[in-house]
Structures are given as C-alpha cells and as structure tokens.
Amino acid sequence: MSEALESTTPTWPRNAWYVACTPDEIADKPLGRQICGERMVLYRKASGDAVALEDFCPHRGAPLSLGFVRDDLLVCGYHGLAMGCKGQADNMPGQKVKGFPPIRTFPIVERYGFIWVWPGDAEQASLDKLHHLEWAESDAWAYGGGLFHIKCDYRLMVDNLMDLTHETYVHASSIGQKEIDETPVKTRIVGDEVQTSRTIDGVKAPPFWQMALRGAGLDGDATVDRWQICRFSLPSHVMIEVGVALAGTGGYDADMANKAASIVVDFITPETETTHWYFWGMARQFAVDNELLTNEIREGQGGIFTEDLDMLEQQQANLLRHPARRLLKLNIDAGGVRSRMMIDRAIAAENGDASDDSDSIFDQAAA
Amino acid sequence: MSEALESTTPTWPRNAWYVACTPDEIADKPLGRQICGERMVLYRKASGDAVALEDFCPHRGAPLSLGFVRDDLLVCGYHGLAMGCKGQADNMPGQKVKGFPPIRTFPIVERYGFIWVWPGDAEQASLDKLHHLEWAESDAWAYGGGLFHIKCDYRLMVDNLMDLTHETYVHASSIGQKEIDETPVKTRIVGDEVQTSRTIDGVKAPPFWQMALRGAGLDGDATVDRWQICRFSLPSHVMIEVGVALAGTGGYDADMANKAASIVVDFITPETETTHWYFWGMARQFAVDNELLTNEIREGQGGIFTEDLDMLEQQQANLLRHPARRLLKLNIDAGGVRSRMMIDRAIAAENGDASDDSDSIFDQAAA
C-alpha cells in the first residue's frame, strides 16, 4: 500500500470543524483518535489549551498517544522524544533533534463542551466557521450525552437522523408511534441548513415523552401535540428540535409551562469510510437543574440510539455485500438526499470542482 | 468490489434444491441466511407457506430479516416498507412504492422436515427435482439431527463423508475402529448416485454402536457384522446407510430383530466458497418411539461431528496457506473424487459447457 492510495478522494469535507472528543477524554492523558482518516493525538497544555498532532513519533513511528505530557511537551513513551505543540521535535536526552522535520498539527478549539478539530487545510481554519450553539452557553438549557463508535459510513447516520420515520419501527417501545409514519414530512433548505419537519397533533405521548412530560411537571398521560424539526448543517451536524405540548396550547410555540421541549444533538465525525464517532446528546429547556432527570434522559437516549447503532451496522454490512446495488428515494428521504447533496458540493468545492458531480447512491425517485 | 466480481463461476450447482433451514428456525420471526452466495430472508405466511426473498430492502438496503411479518407481508424493520411474497413493494405509510422494481424471490418448498430453496434460475425449479426421502415420511423411521456452520469448502465435507476411513482416526473413541481402514472400499456409480461401501464382519462394535445395539434391545458386547454404504447425490446430499447386525445373521440384509440400522443424513449447503451449513442427522428403523434414545443419538452424533468440524476447518486453513499445492488421490478417495466429478459436470452443464473441464484439485492417483 502506498501513501498515494490513502489520499483518494474522501467522502467527507476536510475543511471543517468536527467534534474530536469531550474534555474528560483528555483530562488525564493524551488520547489517540482517528478523525476523517487522520490519526491524531489530542492533549492539553498547562494553560488548558488543547493540542492536536499527528499520532506518529518521527523517531520510530510509535503512537505519541502512548506518551505523556511534561512541561507542555508531548513526550513519546518509547524513547522520550519530546514534541512541541507546533509539531516540532523539541528535545531528547543526549540527542540532537532540532533538525527533525516537524509532524503535522491540526487546528483545534474547545467550545460548547467539546474539543473540535479541523482535519483539512490549516490555512483555511477559522473560528468563524464554527457553528454557534446557543443551548450550550445558556443557563436556560441543560445538557447530557454520550459517545458511540459505529461501524458504518457517517452518511448513513445523517440519513437516519434526517428521516425520523424509522422511530415507528426501530424505536417502537420508546419514542416511536404509529402516527409518525402516517404524517407527511416537509423538507426545505433554510440558509445553510436542510430542514425536515413533521408535526403530529392530538396524540398520546410515547413512553420516552411521558417520562419527559413528568420531568417537566406535566401529566404524562395527557393528549399532546408533537413536533420534530431536523436541521442538518455542514459538515455533519444534525440538531433536532423535538417536543410535546399539551394539546391545543400552541405546539412548538406553546408556552414553556405547557411543553417539554428539547434538542437532540448529533455530531457525526467520520473515522474511516465505513466507521464514525457519534457524539449524541439532548439539550433541554425544562427542569434544567434536575440532574437526576439529566441522567434518566441520557440513559433512555443511550438505549434508543443503541437500537440505531444495531440497525445501521447491519445496513452497512448489507450494502457492502451488494456494492453495485442502487437505493431508491422516497419523499421521506428528501432530508437525507438534500444533506448528501450539500456534502457532495462541499467536497467538490474543496477539490476545485465547480460542478456537482455527486456520487449519490440514490436513483431517481420512484413514484 | 463490483457486482461482477461476485458473479464469477461458483463451485456449486445453482439449479438445485438445497436445505436452507429447519422449520423451527422460521417459527417466530424471519431468518437471514446466505445460501450458495445468495443472501436470503426466509419467513412463513399465515397459510404456513414459506417464502424466500433477497435479504435487501430496496428502499435503504437494510436486511429485511430484521423486520417482521404482518398480513403475509414482510415489513422492513427500518422504515416500514412492506414487501410481498413475489418480491414486490406492496405499501408504505404515506409513500407511493408500487413502482419500485421488485426484489428477487427464490423458489422454496417445505418437505421432509426441511425448508428447501433453489438459488439458481427459478424457471428451472421443479419439485420433480427434489429427492425422495422415504425415511422422512414413514412411521417406520425415527429422526433426530442438528445444524453446524462450518468454515470450509462444502466439497471438503463431501470428501469427508464419502471416505469413512477417517473414523478410525478422527472418531477413535466413538465410531472408529482399527478394522475400518484395514477393509477395502468399493466405489461405483448407481444411476445418479455415487456409492462407496464397506463391510466389516465379525468384529466388536465400537462405543457408539454398542449404545445403538442396546437401544435396539440387543447385546452391546456381541460380535457383529458392520456396514457403511455412502450415497452421494447432487447437489450435495450424502446419505450413509450404517449399521451392525449380530454376526452371521445376514449383515445389511439381516432381520430387523437382529440389527441396529440407520441412515446418517447429511445435507451440505454452501454459504460461500469457504463456508457451508451442515444439516446432519440420523434416521433409524429401531426403537422409533424411544425419544430418549433419539436424544442420546443426537448428542453422540453431535459430539462426533464436532470432531469433523475441527479437522475440516483446520484442513481448509492449511489448504488456503498452500493454494498451489495439489492433493493426491488414493483408492479410498474414489467416492469423493467421483462426487466432485458429478458436481463439476453439473456446473459445466449449467454454464452450457458440454465438456467436463473440471477444476479438480486431485492429481493422478499415486500407486
């Protein structure tokens, strides 16, 4: 295998901020992780600033993530070569290493409770390009979440989240309900976002939402109006506004006292062409000081998203068994289809390709 | 990998009935299984009829075997596309799916206690081509068996069963005995069958057969005449008539009261080039109402065939390590050699190739 082989066009935009890890993952020692095909080591300096370097000691090729941090230098755990945060070889007892070619560094920033990296061209990295996440900075919101490693193309996860019809089938016992797939969705482009939305009025809340209603101090058995607004944005973030309001009180726009509303947070970070890191969570605007509720929601959501994990990994395996097979697109797939088009255009633009010669796996819609 | 790659000439006949599963495997939910390279989902309709479809949802490629049956339709467990038993997309809430190209169906039939499928050209499928199995339909017989997944070319299993010399070595503590490999075999073609037979007169029964003799109400320590008649037929069935009779009472032809006689049943279903499903069992004509004995035999046979599994998987691994190495054939291999020739001719005929340009792994016999 040659280095050339590794540089075939990836299926993700490279010049974008991706969630690399959560702060606790680099609290005690360096972390090795592959992001968009790039093997990185992430660690924290005494100042608190995070650093991302290539996870490859230029001396003997050991993973630097097996080393330790000393005086803001990352010391290789094999022979002690100390690397600086600019990727330069800084020192090694008894050796002259200043002439070593530096290893690669990656732009990195900590914000909104996550560590973000930019796996592409560092020159183009800019904080302006980081999405603003109001729920992550406001006391009016509470947040809980987790991380899964999933063995499927990250775009299958985008598809999954942009079409919640699957809740009826994959999550029948928690958030699914028959009325979901009987209600049509509306898909549109709003600025840089793809939005797919669905509202279901006058129904019983499914078990997860009964729990949320009670957590918000409302009657879990009440008739409710339910909504789901999926928002995809580049490179692969999906924020889903979800909630239930007491029937007739205004739905999405109901007064806080009459609803349980939250945002399903999904940061989807490609690892390889067929695996990804899935940072999931829920930001909510009710009972924000109730940590027990935060844990209860996290546990419930973790169980639900494990059902997705199972389905997606089996879907991926089936697609690999049928590599030439083309999929079909329905109305409900419009959100995923539009999101993939946005991804394809971003990749094409990075490659200086103006036309959108997208490698879509979709045929024309059946009707 | 391209679809083209998957369609290189297989090493099995495609136009034949293979055992796909036992009825209990589709009693509660659909079953996904790969048969002769074809990934299938098998399920049962309310009428009791079994159905075999491609295990691929045309919508998003999820395995249909993760779904459920409703009103004789197979509903995809991801987004609810309901497929009919002809492979057609039948309905999906809120979607127009009638125009979907159908997925593939496979001829299927339930008979003799097994579900059989025809992985090749459906036009050629005919019940006439299903072997008649008298033991499976007569009250004069009892049957018990099991299923193994084995990581070797199915033809190595055919070889194994058509040369029972290995019993002396692989099954030394159960059905093997020194006299087996000291007794020559006779191989001949009888109609569409390859037959290899061996009779051993005036010996002590090995442990498994002592158990069988006692099960038949006979003296386990008696001197016996033993026989083994291996019958191969296309595509890959091996029925082995085996038994012991009290010495001098007529052997194979002895009166039922003087023998313990049975058929070792072997349906060998290719999964991939190097794996197969092995449906094994024993049909017997003695003590047919004794279920405890059926279980005892099944347990004994399962233990014995696990010894074959171990040997065959290690043989396969060794052959893969030595891909260019050619094997030798001895007299005892004639049954396997003839069976493989029959397989090769069937494959050649399917490909419209009159000559038998067989890809035999055997050299000329050493002498």
Add this chain to the structure above:
Amino acid sequence: MSEALESTTPTWPRNAWYVACTPDEIADKPLGRQICGERMVLYRKASGDAVALEDFCPHRGAPLSLGFVRDDLLVCGYHGLAMGCKGQADNMPGQKVKGFPPIRTFPIVERYGFIWVWPGDAEQASLDKLHHLEWAESDAWAYGGGLFHIKCDYRLMVDNLMDLTHETYVHASSIGQKEIDETPVKTRIVGDEVQTSRTIDGVKAPPFWQMALRGAGLDGDATVDRWQICRFSLPSHVMIEVGVALAGTGGYDADMANKAASIVVDFITPETETTHWYFWGMARQFAVDNELLTNEIREGQGGIFTEDLDMLEQQQANLLRHPARRLLKLNIDAGGVRSRMMIDRAIAAENGDASDDSDSIFDQAAA
C-alpha cells in the same frame, strides 16, 4: 493467491538456525508452528531426536500437527497416512503410498535447551553455524525464560533490544532510570557482532536490580555501577550483558562477590512479515541454585517484556497505517541500524546479490 506470491523476497535470512520451540512444547504431541514463513510440524522420535516436516499431509492437506507419533512415524490424524522422518509417505492401511512425492523436511537440532531449525536450503545447514552459548552449558550459570507471540516485524524487536534507552520510558517502574537516557551509548562491530554498550556509574539501582542484588546476597539500597552490553548476531539473536556492581568495585569487571550480573537472552524468530516468536530469558551467574530466585526473575522479566510487547504491537500497527513514512535515525539507533544492515547483507548474499542494496526504512541521520 499463488504460490509465487508467497515466495517474494523475505525480510529475514533463510539459511540460519532459528529457535523453533522449547523441548517441553514437543514432549507430549507434535507441535505446528510457522517459522520464517514455513509452516512446520515438530515432533520427537523414540531416540529423542527431534524432527521437523512440512505441516501438510500430501494426501488431503490436513495439518500433520493434528496427528500422533507411532513407531517414529508421524501419523496423520485425518486418514492415517504415516509419514517418515525423511518426509516420505511410509504406509497407510490398505493403500499403496510409497510412490508419493515426499514432503519437505527441515534441518533440526536440539542444543542449549532449545530446538533449532534451519528454514532455508538444507544443503547449507551445518552445526558449525550454530552459535556457541557458554551460559547454557555451564553449571556456573542458571537460566529461566519464556515465550511470547508478538504481532510485529521481528526487526522492530531487534531495534528495541539494541537501544535500551526505552527502559527509561517503557519500563520506568522496574529497570528504567533517568540516568540511562542521559548516558551516551557506544556502538561498534566486533567480529560478527554488533555491540552497543552503556555504563552508568554511581547510581541507585532500580527496583528489578535491587531484587537481583538482594538475590545475590548484596545490599539492594547500595550505590552501584551499572552496565548494559547489547550483542546482536545473525540471524536475530540479541544477548545483553547486564548487571550492577557495588560502586567502585570494578563494574563489569568486578569480583563476583560484589556484583549481580546476567545475560538477557533473546532469540527472535520471524513467523510472518509482521509477527514473530520471541524466546526471552535471563542467564545469571549468581545464586544459581536458588530456584525461587529463578522464578522471581522470570516473573519480573515476563512483566517487563509484556510492556515491550504492547509498545511494539502498537508501533507496528502505526507503521502499517503510514506505509510510506520513513523513520529517522539518532545516535541511539546505531545498534539497530547496524544490525539491520547485517541482516540485509545476509539476505542479499543468499540471493546472490553482492551489493548491499538494502531496503532500509531509515533516512539519513538527522543532526
């Protein structure tokens, strides 16, 4: 895959004695093991002589290592073909097998407590080419050791052992100490050996050596002079003289009463391009009758070398992820670099290639 593919130039000398196993590994039954890409079966005759054959039954390709020894013949566990120690098919009940082409045999010898094989051209095998190991034959020495299977190129282990700087980092809690990587090494060629040495005077002994000092009846807390002399010889043996002497008593040359001295024994046997068998041990000249101490040392050494195993396997994985990346060489790498050059020359000579067109993974030294 073709047999041709398997015969691409290996990264090891083929015409050399390698440790294949320890005597206890063939005490009860045949052993299958891959040495330098050659799959072998090793067993012992009644005379005590060891035999090494190709692990492939010429009849049906089963591994002969699954068989048993009878009358000095290796009987295949599948159908009973009995192979002689010259690789000839000797007999099989009821079959004529004398005309079979023989399988390959490998020169083999038992000496110094190990079974050695010669995986290359048998014509060139000669006991003269076996290194003399005085410690293995003299009552003045005690020995204990073990065997690891390690998933990395055997040359990474040579590098590891020829640069003990890593002790400071990988073995910080046992044999490592800060003074090691602060002390320069001296590398030179002495006859057929590469030698890298380091002496550290007037230091505290690290934990492992405190234990050894006490085992030798000395004060574990004493100030000591420490030495390490790493000796590489073809094909891949590394003997490391190590020890500590009470400070000022002569170091390496100190009287036996004032030091704890031993040889770290490393026989590194390639299995594949990216895996090897690592026979490690320690031969010592103090308290040689103390078996408890032998066990204590073996346990300590096993723990320490497990740390190397972890590092080397992760280094190998990282190198495979970056196949085109070239490593750098420092002063401390001179031992490994010189050893690899000696290996490359030996391989080139085997291939009739006079020039040393070595496929070194090192760039020119950075300075």
